Amino acid sequence: MKKILFSLVIFLILMPVFVFGENRLDVKIGKSFEAGKEVKLSTKGQFKVVSGDFDEINKVDSQNITVIYKDGKIYISSKNFTMENFPSDGSLLISANKDIKVDNFKISYDGGISFRINDNKLDLINNIDLENYLRGILPKEMSPSFPDEALKAQAVASRSFALANINKYIKKGYNLNDTTACQVYKGKTSYDKKTDAAVKATEGEFLTYDGKICDAIFGASSGGYIADSSEVWGGNKSPYLISKEDPYSSYAWDFLLTSKELNKLKLGNIYTIDISEKDSSGRCKKIVITGQNGVKEMTGNEFRNAMGNMSVKSSLFEIINLGDSFQIKGRGFGHGVGLSQYGAVEMAKQKFDYKGILDFYYPGTTIENKDLGNEDK
Known part of the structure; x- marks a missing residue:
């Protein structure tokens, strides 16, 4: 041998x-x-x-x-x-x-x-x-069964996000990872002819604002009101990731907080949960919880993470005290910033093309096209 x-x-x-x-x-x-x-x-x-x-x-x-x-x-x-x-x-x-x-x-x-x-x-x-990277992303970020124009909008948003965040992990020797910290990527195994077509139809297209590549953040649903990125994560205000009404994305949900969830707060018996401050999109900014063992103040996102972000699907919610439990009635799914995927679907059904969808969710941006090639045929 x-x-x-x-x-x-x-x-x-x-x-x-x-x-x-x-x-x-x-x-x-x-x-x-x-x-x-x-x-x-x-x-x-x-x-x-x-x-x-x-x-x-x-x-x-x-x-x-x-x-x-x-x-x-x-x-x-x-x-x-x-x-x-x-x-x-x-x-x-x-x-x-x-x-x-x-x-x-x-x-x-x-x-x-x-x-x-x-x-x-x-x-x-x-x-x-890059283009084949997008082919491995799109079916994981948006269902191939969605309308073509919604898929195209997602393709441009995903390409823009990748380019804007290209140096996210440069200190570790690579650009991006395959998780929700960047975009979910499952390689050639996830390729689908419908999402492939959306990538091909928009090949090389990405969003810019004032000559700079846009950090085209997206999520499942805004719940009827898009969130301002600076209010969700802090930092400088982005001119295209702003708070505004979204009539195309109306995802609603509710969840019952029982003792199992409330015990995670480590306050003993919970007496009240009050929303003390909201941001410009109506999302919970500060929540005050009063319990047997004291008082705790949390942000809406901290509360959501503590209770489970697949149960408390967004921070756009109201809380109803039922005595021995608390009911949460909410709207939206995810952080609510940027493109709403469910909203893009509804806009496509209403005959908006992908450019119109992107213009609504990233106001003031421009679609540019640069031939980046496709070498892994």
Whole structure:
């Protein structure tokens, strides 16, 4: 059995620590792996080791690769190939002529796979073309069954968000991750022909305001009133993420707070829960809870997180004291800032095109188009 060994010296002449073309992203995928934990990669094609520019360095001549981080080094191996001290700076990647499946996640990816070490753990990084990244996002952020114009609006918003937040995790050696902290991304496994069409129809389009790429934040439903980003998260006021009435998104919900939820507040028996301050969109800004063991003041978001944000679906709510419990009647789903996905659907049903939808939810913005290419065909 032939074994191929590369020394670290070879890596030093290849590429800078962090290089990607303007049309590519480095996205952390899945969980981080503890030292000693094996990662299994497979493909229906053939693996190869490539440079950051995807120039072939070495054929692996295998459909399976094992990756492991131990003793401060990254090792990759297959039946006929071993590589010791694989770089952790993105200068080399694992690629294939077919998509790559990370067996640990049961998800397949276009592009290439590289690695980073953070907090003494192995991070898997998918180097992916921006447009194909969006193809892996859209079906997870918006149902493919939604109207075409709503899907197009989401595609432009998602592309804008990605570009605006491209350096979010640069200190960790990558751009974005695949969670709701950025956008939910599940690689080629999630591609769908309807959402693919929305990405293609808007290829290269993104939002700007005053010449700068917009941080096009979005959520499920505004509940009838869009929230101001500065009131939700603090910071400077954004001219296009403002509070205003939204007649297209009217999601309503209610939830009963029983002793199970109220015990999380650690105040003993709860006597009153009062909303003491609201923001300009009517969302709860401050809540005062009086209980057997004292008084606690919380923001609406803190209260929502404490009670469970899938139960208390937004901070746009009223509280009714029922004596032995409290009923919450609310509207909206999520933070309420920017584009409302349910609202986009309703606007599309009312014959608004995607440009009209974006203009309503991001007032004063401009759609620009730049050909960023699509290399992972």
